[in-house]
Amino acid sequence: MVDVPAYFDVVDGGFEATRFAASQWSSAQVVGPAICGLMARQLELEHATDGFVPVRLTVDMFSAARFEHTTMPTVRVRDGKRIRVADVSVVQGGKVAARASVVLLQPSEQPPGQLWQREFQPQPPSLEIAPTTSLPQVPLFNSDANPGEWSSVPTAHENNARKRTWQNPIRVVTGEELSPFQRAALVGEATSMMTNWGDAGIGFINTDMTLALSRMPEAGQIGVEADSHISDRGMAVGVATLFDRAGAFGSCMVTSVSNAGRQISSAQLDAVMNARA
Numbered sequence: 001m002v003d004v005p006a007y008f009d010v011v012d013g014g015f016e017a018t019r020f021a022a023s024q025w026s027s028a029q030v031v032g033p034a035i036c037g038l039m040a041r042q043l044e045l046e047h048a049t050d051g052f053v054p055v056r057l058t059v060d061m062f063s064a065a066r067f068e069h070t071t072m073p074t075v076r077v078r079d080g081k082r083i084r085v086a087d088v089s090v091v092q093g094g095k096v097a098a099r100a101s102v103v104l105l106q107p108s109e110q111p112p113g114q115l116w117q118r119e120f121q122p123q124p125p126s127l128e129i130a131p132t133t134s135l136p137q138v139p140l141f142n143s144d145a146n147p148g149e150w151s152s153v154p155t156a157h158e159n160n161a162r163k164r165t166w167q168n169p170i171r172v173v174t175g176e177e178l179s180p181f182q183r184a185a186l187v188g189e190a191t192s193m194m195t196n197w198g199d200a201g202i203g204f205i206n207t208d209m210t211l212a213l214s215r216m217p218e219a220g221q222i223g224v225e226a227d228s229h230i231s232d233r234g235m236a237v238g239v240a241t242l243f244d245r246a247g248a249f250g251s252c253m254v255t256s257v258s259n260a261g262r263q264i265s266s267a268q269l270d271a272v273m274n275a276r277a
Contacts, residue, residue, distance in 0.1 A: 040185035195238025234258030
């Protein structure tokens with residue numbers, strides 16, 4: 001039996017972060033993907049019922065989540081025939097560290113006609129580079145500066161070109177398989193890294209994430225390709241496309257604030273990838 005790592009353990013009716021949840025910004029802080037994945041899990045378990053499918057997840061990370069006992073109360077805001085909305089909070093020590101809302105829809109038929117689509121679709125790495133697997137793997141990275149080179153070595157992509165990543169993340173909760181929605185939330189948070197990573201590392205930290213899905217991703221690996229980075233006076237907006245081997249399936253947007261005093265270099269990212277390996 002393979003011991004698959006996870007971000008959280010279930011403890012006393014709530015959650016305790018594992019060592020895998022430590023952020024690159026601070027070892028006392030829980031990393032963004034872990035928080036996004038945990039909120040997606042709770043919203044899906046309690047509200048993705050009766051045929052409703054989550055299509056939009058908006059996460060606000062306004063306070064650093066710590067390695068403390070965490071509870072996740074949810075509330076259903078609207079319950080219609082076609083649209084359902086619910087909220088969830090990350091509560092630690094009686095205070096809210098983050099919150100999220102989800103929009104769920106009832107699937108139906110496609111309308112007639114053709115629409116404009118992105119001219120160039122994101123391309124995943126070859127199966128030789130990234131063979132199909134059900135187990136978590138160290139993320140792969142790629143950039144337009146080296147389009148044929150996928151690797152888990154961030155310093156190989158220390159440039160100001162468009163970035164993309166291909167990931168099969170660890171689990172949210174120990175002993176639980178990832179759902180497609182949880183997988184999308186975990187990997188979608190990499191939009192911050194892909195859109196804020198330049199030739200001097202990463203100097204922005206995202207305060208939120210808005211994930212929008214036209215369908216659930218296929219099981220296994222998911223890619224994130226940067227579409228844009230816009231910034232001024234220490235404030236940034238980044239947008240990315242999410243894709244799998246069947247094509248693009250969603251978009252993600254983050255707003256970020258300058259964290260230049262704790263800039264993460266590509267060499268530091270190398271150390272993180274080595275530790276994950």
